[in-house]
Amino acid sequence: MTRATTTARRTVTLQQRPAARVRRRRLPVWAQSLALLVVLLAVWEAFSGRLVDPFYLPAPSAIADALAESAVAGTLWANLWTTVQETAIGFLIGALAALVAGIVFGRSPRVAAVLDPFLVALNATPRVALAPLFVVWFGIGFLSKVILVITMVFFIVFYNTFQGVRSVDATYLRVATVMGASQRQIFRTVILPAATPLIVLGLKLSIPFALIGAVIGEFIASSAGLGYQIKLASNTYDTAGTMAGIFVLMVVAVLIDLVLNRIARRVLFWQPESTERTTNTL
Amino acid sequence: MSIPREPLIELVGVSRSFGRGAGRVVAVRDLDLTVGEGEIITVVGPSGCGKSTLLNMLARLDEPDAGELRFRGRPAAEADVEIGYVTQSDSLFPWRTLLANVEYPLEIRGVPKAERRERAMALLARVGLAGFENHLPRQLSGGMRQRGNIVRALVYEPDIVLMDEPFGALDAQTRLLQQRQLQDICAEERTTVVFITHDLQEAILLGDRVVVMTARPGSIKLVREVGIDRPRDLDHIHEQPRFQHLVTELWDALRDEVLRAAPAVAS
Numbered sequence: 432m433t434r435a436t437t438t439a440r441r442t443v444t445l446q447q448r449p450a451a452r453v454r455r456r457r458l459p460v461w462a463q464s465l466a467l468l469v470v471l472l473a474v475w476e477a478f479s480g481r482l483v484d485p486f487y488l489p490a491p492s493a494i495a496d497a498l499a500e501s502a503v504a505g506t507l508w509a510n511l512w513t514t515v516q517e518t519a520i521g522f523l524i525g526a527l528a529a530l531v532a533g534i535v536f537g538r539s540p541r542v543a544a545v546l547d548p549f550l551v552a553l554n555a556t557p558r559v560a561l562a563p564l565f566v567v568w569f570g571i572g573f574l575s576k577v578i579l580v581i582t583m584v585f586f587i588v589f590y591n592t593f594q595g596v597r598s599v600d601a602t603y604l605r606v607a608t609v610m611g612a613s614q615r616q617i618f619r620t621v622i623l624p625a626a627t628p629l630i631v632l633g634l635k636l637s638i639p640f641a642l643i644g645a646v647i648g649e650f651i652a653s654s655a656g657l658g659y660q661i662k663l664a665s666n667t668y669d670t671a672g673t674m675a676g677i678f679v680l681m682v683v684a685v686l687i688d689l690v691l692n693r694i695a696r697r698v699l700f701w702q703p704e705s706t707e708r709t710t711n712t713l
Numbered sequence: 714m715s716i717p718r719e720p721l722i723e724l725v726g727v728s729r730s731f732g733r734g735a736g737r738v739v740a741v742r743d744l745d746l747t748v749g750e751g752e753i754i755t756v757v758g759p760s761g762c763g764k765s766t767l768l769n770m771l772a773r774l775d776e777p778d779a780g781e782l783r784f785r786g787r788p789a790a791e792a793d794v795e796i797g798y799v800t801q802s803d804s805l806f807p808w809r810t811l812l813a814n815v816e817y818p819l820e821i822r823g824v825p826k827a828e829r830r831e832r833a834m835a836l837l838a839r840v841g842l843a844g845f846e847n848h849l850p851r852q853l854s855g856g857m858r859q860r861g862n863i864v865r866a867l868v869y870e871p872d873i874v875l876m877d878e879p880f881g882a883l884d885a886q887t888r889l890l891q892q893r894q895l896q897d898i899c900a901e902e903r904t905t906v907v908f909i910t911h912d913l914q915e916a917i918l919l920g921d922r923v924v925v926m927t928a929r930p931g932s933i934k935l936v937r938e939v940g941i942d943r944p945r946d947l948d949h950i951h952e953q954p955r956f957q958h959l960v961t962e963l964w965d966a967l968r969d970e971v972l973r974a975a976p977a978v979a980s
């Protein structure tokens with residue numbers, strides 16, 4: 432009796448000790464990240480102008496100055512607004528078209544088989560290489576950027592939707608059929624929800640590409656947008672201004688990702704928590 | 714002893730094969746079987762002998778290559794019967810709560826919300842799932858999910874309930890509980906059931922008649938009337954001479970087929 436109690440007590444203390452130690456000595460993760468950022472910025476600030484020519488690597492303070500300057504002048508906001516509009520409109524049109532196409536193709540294997548080689552070829556074409564052509568066809572304004580964004584978004588969303596619709600677990604379709612669901616009801620109540628995780632993944636993956644499409648379009652020919660602002664700065668060897676523009680792009684991408692993750696978690700409430708991180712190339 | 718029943722399901726010379734040429738597999742051959750209204754038929758047979766194939770045809774998810782399948786005397790395609798189907802693996806929709814899953818068949822039939830809630834909740838309570846209705850399938854245990862599956866197949870009061878090894882993945886105690894619940898529900902609803910299992914004792918426990926199938930190509934080896942009165946005391950049924958006699962007789966028949974299906978194990 433006594434022995435058992437002692438053993439139990441010992442086990443408890445053994446288990447508690449490491450956790451307590453962790454709690455005492457370690458800062459929360461976000462604080463550690465923040466500390467690391469501060470250190471990195473400080474080192475960078477110290478290096479620039481001493482070890483590295485600020486022309487190549489401007490100090491964070493110089494970048495902040497450049498940012499503040501264009502913010503005060505208002506050019507930053509105008510350019511940001513242009514790029515966000517191009518991205519958003521291109522994304523909406525591209526994603527919507529891709530959803531419809533993905534569902535139609537996914538539902539009729541015949542259409543999918545006939546069009547498959549074309550899609551493979553189109554998808555293999557580097558869209559960036561099409562950008563100059565789009566400028567010739569659609570001008571240097573808003574339209575050519577939106578169309579570039581659409582081509583970037585379309586294939587990612589399309590393939591994910593298509594896969595989602597095709598890969599619905601046959602068991603779900605069978606039980607729904609036996610329970611007496613019509614084709615329409617099966618589509619609405621089984622295929623769509625089952626395909627949602629992949630569709631959402633496609634949408635999430637495509638957003639950074641939408642932003643990239645808009646910026647590349649602006650690099651090639653434009654008179655507005657963050658890409659234009661970055662290009663203008665780099666043309667005049669204004670590295671601080673260039674990096675200020677890149678910083679804004681980064682912030683926009685991170686914000687969109689945050690919002691999307693929040694929406695995704697709400698839509699996919701029924702899925703187990705995943706630690707998955709979406710990665711993208713380019 | 715048993716009351717003559719109206720035939721509900723009739724299989725006449727039913728065969729089904731898959732693939733063509735050298736890869737052709739005859740899954741079932743020349744099945745003849747009649748299932749009466751309200752009858753509980755259990756089917757045992759070696760793995761791969763075509764039990765699921767048979768069930769899929771009964772569910773009208775698949776058609777025989779040859780022979781005839783009739784429900785209440787009418788060809789399967791035209792027959793007006795509703796069927797409940799419990800799959801071998803659990804198949805609750807992961808995006809719906811337990812309650813919404815059970816309401817599903819009522820929802821697609823356009824049953825008003827209040828009524829379908831009431832019917833689903835009543836059945837869930839019957840199998841001890843009250844209080845879990847708002848859980849998602851992934852938040853339930855395997856046994857709870859399988860009960861949910863069964864309840865979903867019963868809630869619209871189908872004429873026939875097909876079950877494909879519904880308790881196959883459960884531990885012995887959970888199994889016994891579920892068998893008991895199933896027996897109670899079947900007794901009350903007077904549903905016709907075709908129940909597949911690889912467990913001979915379970916087949917005798919639950920069935921009015923037990924069908925033993927041969928190794929592939931599956932056909933019917935023998936059919937035995939269980940003839941033990943209902944309600945059956947599942948805890949003590951094993952001690953009854955009739956039960957023991959059936960186990961011995963059916964196991965002799967089944968063993969030969971199991972060995973034929975897996976000759977490597979026999980030698």
Ligand SMILES: Nc1ncnc2c1ncn2[C@@H]1O[C@H](COP(=O)(O)OP(=O)(O)OP(=O)(O)O)[C@@H](O)[C@H]1O
Pocket residue numbers: 731732738739740758759760761762763764765766767911929
């Ligand atoms: N859709 C299909 N296509 C090709 N072959 C199939 C198909 N369905 C079943 N078969 C074959 O038919 C045979 C019988 O399969 P079935 O699933 O009916 O067996 P079973 O008796 O249910 O086995 P188990 O007890 O392991 O579930 C198997 O040899 C299987 O490979």
Ligand SMILES: [Mg+2]
Pocket residue numbers: 764765766801877
């Ligand atoms: Mg099977």
